[in-house]
Amino acid sequence: MHIQTLIPDPGSPWFFIFFLAMWFAITGLLSTLSGWRSMATHWRARGQNSGNTYRFVSGTMGAKSFPVGYGSCLTITVSEQGLGLAVLLPFRFMSPPIFIPWSQITSVTEGKTLFIRHVLIQPHNHWTRIKLHGKVVEQILSSSSGHLGNAA
Numbered sequence: 001m002h003i004q005t006l007i008p009d010p011g012s013p014w015f016f017i018f019f020l021a022m023w024f025a026i027t028g029l030l031s032t033l034s035g036w037r038s039m040a041t042h043w044r045a046r047g048q049n050s051g052n053t054y055r056f057v058s059g060t061m062g063a064k065s066f067p068v069g070y071g072s073c074l075t076i077t078v079s080e081q082g083l084g085l086a087v088l089l090p091f092r093f094m095s096p097p098i099f100i101p102w103s104q105i106t107s108v109t110e111g112k113t114l115f116i117r118h119v120l121i122q123p124h125n126h127w128t129r130i131k132l133h134g135k136v137v138e139q140i141l142s143s144s145s146g147h148l149g150n151a152a
Contacts, residue, residue, distance in 0.1 A: 024093050031094035034061040034068035035128030036087070042126070043104065045086070045097040051079025052139055059118075059132040067131065076132060078139045080147070083121065085130070102147035110141060 008014040031037045057074040060067035073091055077084030083105070086097035100123055107122045119137045121130040132140065 027091050027093040027095070030068050030091075033066070034070075034095075035063075035126065036061060036095045036098070039098050039100070039123065039126060039128060040096050043098045043100045043123075045084055045099040049077040049079060049084035049097075049099055051077045051081075051084070051143075053077045054134070054136040054139070057132055057134055057136050059130065061128055061130050063127060064129055067129070074132070076136045076140075078136065078143045080143060083140065083144075102144055105144065105148050108140060108144040108148060110137065 008018050028037075054076045056072045057076045058069075058071050059074055060069050062068045070087060070091075073088040075084075075086040075088070077086075077099075082099055082101035082103075084097065084099045086092075087095045100121075104124050105121060106124045107120075109120045111118055111120060116133055117137050118131050118133045119140045121132070121140070123130070
């Protein structure tokens with residue numbers, strides 16, 4: 001049996017259903033692999049976050065050895081209270097907006113990868129590492145300074 005026989009013809013009415021099923025399956029899998037789904041059980045955003053908002057931010061989330069890339073599809077909100085993350089609507093299945101208070105973040109470290117400045121964020125008692133690039137880096141470094149906790 002060939003895989004081509006499993007995929008409906010693009011002209012078929014079943015193709016749209018197949019496409020949606022694959023879209024939801026893939027975005028759901030990426031949400032799980034990145035740790036977003038797990039973080040949402042702890043830090044799901046309640047309402048609109050106030051602070052400085054950065055749209056179309058790139059970054060990665062997940063395990064150090066196998067992070068999931070989010071290319072220009074993140075919205076980051078940085079405030080004195082914490083860090084808000086949201087993914088663009090078409091990719092949001094099983095990835096609701098989250099808000100992590102600074103007291104729930106163990107470390108925020110600055111680094112460079114091939115001349116690109118980034119910030120690496122480690123939530124407390126969670127395996128996911130969040131790595132963000134771009135203009136948001138400076139804001140995260142200054143807002144998190146002195147606010148990080150051991151999250152007892």
